[in-house]
Amino acid sequence: MRHTFAKYISRVLLCGAALVGPAGCTEFLKEQAPSNLTPTSFYTIPDHAEAALASTYATLRFMGDGAGIFSSNWQLLEALTGTSTTETAQNSDLNNLYGLVHDGNTAHVVNYWNGLYRVIANANLVLDKVPGITPMDAAQKTKILGEARFLRASAYFTAVRLWGNVPLITKPQTASSDDFLPARAPQEDVYKVIVDDLLAAESAGLAWMDASGRVNLAAVKTQLAKVYLTMAGFPLSKGASHYKLAADKALEVITYANANPSTINLFTTYEDVHRESTENRVEHLFMLQYNTTVAGNPMDNFYPNFKPVTFNGPGGTGSSVPTAAFYNSYESGDLRTKDQAGYFYTTYFTNGNGAPFALGAPYVFKHFNRTSNGTAGVAGSRQNNLNVPQIRFAETLLIYAEAQNEV
Template sequence: MKSRYNKIAGILLFFATMLSASCSSFLEEQDPSSLSPDSYFTLPEHATAGIAAAYDRTRFIGGGAGIFSVNWSMPEMVTGTASTETGQNTDLNNLQSLVYNGDNVHVNNWWNGLYVVIAQTNLVLDKVPGINPMEDATKKSILGEAYFLRAWSYFYLVRLFGDVPLIIKPVDASSPELKPTRTAVKDVYTQIVNDLKTAEASGLPFTDASGRASLGAVKTLLAKVYITMAGNPLNLGQEYYKLAADKAKEVIDNGGYSLFANYNDLHSVSTENVGEHIFELQFLASVDDNSLQDILLPNFKEISAYSTEIGSTVPTESFVKSFEAGDKRVQEQQFFYTSYYTGGIGPLKPLNKPYIFKHFDVLANGTFNTVGTTRSDLNIPNLLYSDLLLTYAEAQNETDGSPNAVAYKAINDIRTRATLPTLSGLSQAAFREAVWRERWHELCYDNLTWFDMVRLRKVYNEATNGFDDFVGHAFSYGPVLAQKHLLFPMPTNELKNNPNLGPQNPGY
């Protein structure tokens, strides 16, 4: 049955007329059943609750996507570096086999999840300026965070789907955005850049150990946006590589972030929102449990306190074998593990293949003689300093025609941590590919690889240690990338409910 309006509009309209239940504690003797944005956004506490709701919505990435899968898996399953040990989720298996379409649950969830964040930020940006009295610096900061989160959302959308509806105001029943049309990619990027520049000027602290958006996060995201604009599909070239390099250098020069000395700090509750973590998706077991733990465990090998072990997303052995000889990242319990404690507490049990350790919560799963809690407070990394360093190195090399000392230091700091030889004396082309290789290996399973594949139109070849063109590259387990895979399909339901969104992306 055809719905009255498409799902984007429904989401935007819903969040323009309702707020999360957590906001009700700030009300002053008002009937909750009569709430509206106009009656709610009257106190500074309402602004705080409104932006908190926007952060809450970002956790959709860790949300469920049908049986035995989460949304986080979608960008991993289409890279050729990930496989699955569960056959129950057809949508997940179709992603891995590159035969997905607009009916895919993961595709729908990414689309809807991102527009929910946009709906909430639009509400904050529209209503918070009118709250009076409210301390100016606090108001400016909250608006800066909202601009950051809206840009963050549209940056995902435009890379995943290409032309997408650009909606920057709350929607009500009379809004034309109930049936939105798609906006050209270049115009979406213009809005993203404008939002991030506004956020830059909003007085945010450079770092923020609470997990909120910081100035460092804004600048890091802007550097990533610029380097993406320099590449495909816009191909704006050297000017934007320079913008990316300059913005990344601002973050490096500030000194507020650094690489962890220990890889295990990448997935430790004690090191969240500091050091290498520029921005993370926040999880707290008592509020919203990190859902990656049982999903990423080996399929029912009984090595955890969790009763459900799924093996939903696991590394391909060919990718793990592609790391350089002596690379610390492939040593046991660094990025991967090949054995773990029986039941999470007992004798070591060999697993006979590698599994992802980068997101492993030792406290939740258990360790030798220590029972796991099966409740994970672990955040999901989103913006990493290692990514920022490699963004600078790549962008500077493209800008100046050869790597400078700072670019060498950026990549060599990462290689030194991995106990690999440092690089020197490379040509522009050789350095370019060295950075790309480092991105594939250092940033694996961080939801970054597919986006590199699309902007570069290149894919790492594990057998040759070189790079193939995107179109025609064959994964080690058989599927071949085609032109259509440069974008995900528009969700089928969206197209059915709103003809203004057509046509479907090419090839679907």
């Protein structure tokens, strides 16, 4: 112990003596923190690139995050349509959305804005840092950058349609960045970045489909077709040239699907759209990924208020339910109103798999997970792993039809 103590004393004396010099004992006293990762120290190997991209994908799930009691961010896009209402009165922000008296302080608006810009910020980091990682397989690097550009483009595409002119940020920012508080950019400039990003993603060597749920070529081309179609109309009013661009791009996906019907196609029934077993393939070109191990499906706000439609018994919030006027607007016999088969359900099974009972009103069925909640005589898994569709082949066909009609 004497030798050890003497050793430390000698170090202190040496350091103290060195303090009279210009350098001192800076290196000796400098703390090393190998677990303290920063953007500078993190992006050094290919695994870091994959992890950063995975983080960007994960950020997409902000849409399902909470917006106060009995509500989620995604309801921003639902409540304003006029086709739904709520059975709960506890969330003033949600009620303001339904009453069309929301403003910039409404939780759903704030959360959606912040969520989109977190996706953009994470994508910007990937696009800025990954090119400098060496050694790294060139094809892997190009693919990762292409996926990041698709995710950034999609976030900006949502933002520009919701708010028009929005801040255009394409580089990582810190509090000392010159453009830390950027002004809103004209929509024309935002759409240019969106198109450039999607064109880069299109040439990134992505597979036509990807069963893992990552960005694929069919999703990129369909998104680009949708962007062109949007640009053709108000407010940019690009007209005929962009209707043709939209039709041509959608046709590329349709042509591939016709030649490879087992890879891309429409599902046989509408219910197949909302099965766990059909995720990330056939009609589903791009989905938000959910798994209860990481994050369970966030669409439970569609459940009716305090009715036993799941294994949990009476529950649910009824915070997003169809209006009677909307439900009654469908003609008699319309398959979209067929109970438990289309968009709605008016009956279900007690506690998910028991005796059938009437709900007393129509409720939204399209995100109902039979696998999780149960069905006639079959108990549910209690694990809602259902992904949320973002781009479907059905949309590709509709984009083509609308655009081609204007050419």
